[in-house]
Amino acid sequence: MQPTFETRRLVIRPRTLLDTDEFLAMDCDPEVTRFVDGPWGDSQRHRDFIETRTLASYPPGMGYWTIRNRSDASEFLGWILLIPTDARDPEVEIGWRLPRKAWGSGIATEAAFPVLQHATATLGLATVVAEIDILNLGSLRVAEKLGLTRRGEVIDHGRRSARYTT
Structure with a gap:
């Protein structure tokens, strides 16, 4: 259970199918x-992708979380994930995605921090990874603010990504 x-x-709560339309938007x-x-250009494939990820069976304590404004729960501010890499590998990744209105406000770091603490302190994970496109400067800064260490670069789906770990 997450x-x-x-x-x-913020309130960072387990994602449900009721969040799907906000993720799509x-x-x-x-x-x-x-x-x-991702399947961003095909609305049905995109919806299926989100719903499949939402309903997937992840190890205990892992999955996707929806970020909401604590003072206005109707305000959607993105998501955080803690799942096996690519939803199937033994390695566990942390990731985040926020709508543009939430960029540059510290929300990604504030939301990811308790999830990362949960991963290491509660779940006892020795290593959590984040692979971030090297051109995604905002997410690179979030990883560094979280205290993740850059361990090099990888090529993933034809993109150069920085590899960060705990």
């Missing part, structure tokens, strides 16, 4: 999905 986290500004912004591959 826990819910609260910070000064966020991903329709080409700037939001600029650095990630």
